[in-house]
Amino acid sequence: MVKVAILGYGTVGSGVAQVLHENQDSIAASVGQSVEVKYILDVRDFDQSPYGGRFVKDFSVIEEDPEVSIVVETIGGAAVALNFTQRALRAGKSVVTSNKELVACHGLELTRLAKEKGVCYLFEASVGGGIPIIRPLTVCLAANQIEEVCGILNGTTNYILTRMIQAGLPFETALKEAQENGYAERDPSADILGYDACRKICILADLAFGKNVDPQLVPTEGITGISLADVDYADGAGKKIKLLGRAVRQADGRVCAYVAPHLVDVTHPIAGVEDVFNAVFVKGNAVGDVMFYGRGAGKLPTASAVVADVMDIARSGGNRSPITWGDGDPALVCGTEELVSRFYVRIKGAADALRNQVGEIKLLARSGATPDEAAGITELAMTEAQLREKLMGMEVLSLIRVLN
Ligand code: NDP
Numbered sequence: 548m549v550k551v552a553i554l555g556y557g558t559v560g561s562g563v564a565q566v567l568h569e570n571q572d573s574i575a576a577s578v579g580q581s582v583e584v585k586y587i588l589d590v591r592d593f594d595q596s597p598y599g600g601r602f603v604k605d606f607s608v609i610e611e612d613p614e615v616s617i618v619v620e621t622i623g624g625a626a627v628a629l630n631f632t633q634r635a636l637r638a639g640k641s642v643v644t645s646n647k648e649l650v651a652c653h654g655l656e657l658t659r660l661a662k663e664k665g666v667c668y669l670f671e672a673s674v675g676g677g678i679p680i681i682r683p684l685t686v687c688l689a690a691n692q693i694e695e696v697c698g699i700l701n702g703t704t705n706y707i708l709t710r711m712i713q714a715g716l717p718f719e720t721a722l723k724e725a726q727e728n729g730y731a732e733r734d735p736s737a738d739i740l741g742y743d744a745c746r747k748i749c750i751l752a753d754l755a756f757g758k759n760v761d762p763q764l765v766p767t768e769g770i771t772g773i774s775l776a777d778v779d780y781a782d783g784a785g786k787k788i789k790l791l792g793r794a795v796r797q798a799d800g801r802v803c804a805y806v807a808p809h810l811v812d813v814t815h816p817i818a819g820v821e822d823v824f825n826a827v828f829v830k831g832n833a834v835g836d837v838m839f840y841g842r843g844a845g846k847l848p849t850a851s852a853v854v855a856d857v858m859d860i861a862r863s864g865g866n867r868s869p870i871t872w873g874d875g876d877p878a879l880v881c882g883t884e885e886l887v888s889r890f891y892v893r894i895k896g897a898a899d900a901l902r903n904q905v906g907e908i909k910l911l912a913r914s915g916a917t918p919d920e921a922a923g924i925t926e927l928a929m930t931e932a933q934l935r936e937k938l939m940g941m942e943v944l945s946l947i948r949v950l951n
Pocket residue numbers: 554555556557558559560588589590591621622623624627645646647648672673676729730731732733843844845846849
């Protein structure tokens with residue numbers, strides 16, 4: 548029997564316990580032995596929980612129990628979770644996590660520590676919730692040189708944008724719904740300011756390009772600047788606004804990585820990704836385009852990925868081949884300075900003035916627009932700096948890239 552300890556009995560941790568319990572027979576059949584939760588560590592008391600006698604508050608109980616071979620870390624953050632993960636690995640226990648902040652910021656050292664100790668550090672749930680993406684990228688697509696990874700990587704913001712677009716809800720109401728559904732981070736600014744998507748694109752870039760990409764080097768913009776006016780103009784142009792994370796291999800070998808809202812044509816498959824769903828596109832030089840799609844957040848979808856990692860380790864007896872990557876280099880990562888795109892722009896001012904300054908631009912209309920506001924999509928692709936130079940002296944209300 549494989550004995551597991553769960554750290555953090557919140558949205559994901561309680562889902563992991565539930566899936567391990569409800570699917571115990573099929574899991575045992577697949578692994579070849581039963582997988583049982585021996586301890587659950589949390590700071591709170593859960594008197595009504597069916598796992599009553601298993602709750603502990605002292606991590607050393609888990610650390611010092613040789614029966615526990617797999618630790619599931621679902622506390623979140625990069626403070627106590629880092630300490631517990633290091634201690635578990637040093638104690639010869641494999642660790643499975645959904646904690647993308649920890650993987651993005653400390654994944655390289657933790658995967659190396661796991662390798663050194665002959666155990667596993669797996670993190671399928673850290674990107675895309677229930678979507679299988681880490682294994683496909685590292686195993687199924689291993690024959691390719693990856694050219695680009697791009698996707699909707701945050702369920703909360705996609706849920707908010709969908710509710711704003713489809714139901715006309717104000718931003719705050721849509722965010723409250725996402726929190727009630729258990730999608731949002733403890734501090735939801737990580738979702739709405741784009742940091743969560745940034746951590747995920749960094750993890751994907753680490754794996755796709757084989758070198759550590761530091762989240763601090765990745766330009767990141769969230770959705771707080773998106774207004775219903777932008778949504779309406781985009782709609783009039785046959786486009787939707789989506790928050791995307793992208794990592795693109797440059798001809799010189801550098802990686803252009805960033806997170807920003809984009810206008811996406813309604814005919815593009817990404818435009819149809821609504822609600823809490825995420826989608827990840829991978830472009831390989833042999834396979835071409837591949838898209839992965841599913842629920843990007845939520846209790847059971849995320850638990851599905853965590854438990855699959857637990858089963859993978861249990862099946863291999865901890866001898867699974869490690870997932871890791873190489874050291875980073877600040878010179879490897881470039882921002883968006885050289886990236887050329889068409890842009891959607893909304894200004895305070897007249898449409899004629901916008902056309903005069905930008906040149907070739909497709910002007911957009913929306914009902915309820917005031918005469919002192921104009922918006923359009925540039926006909927030509929250019930860098931953001933080139934566009935800002937053309938817009939010099941104008942009050943720019945929105946500037947959003949258009950996905951090619
Ligand atoms: P929650 O806040 O719901 O759960 C975390 C749990 O850990 C809470 O019960 C919390 O208790 C407990 N906790 C906090 N500090 C400690 C500590 N020192 N020792 C023991 N327990 C502690 O978070 P989620 O389940 O939503 O997320 C967990 C991780 O998974 C995060 O990294 C998140 O980013 C990631 N994730 C979340 C997804 C989701 O849909 N929610 C999807 C994919 C990944 P208390 O509440 O009292 O502080």
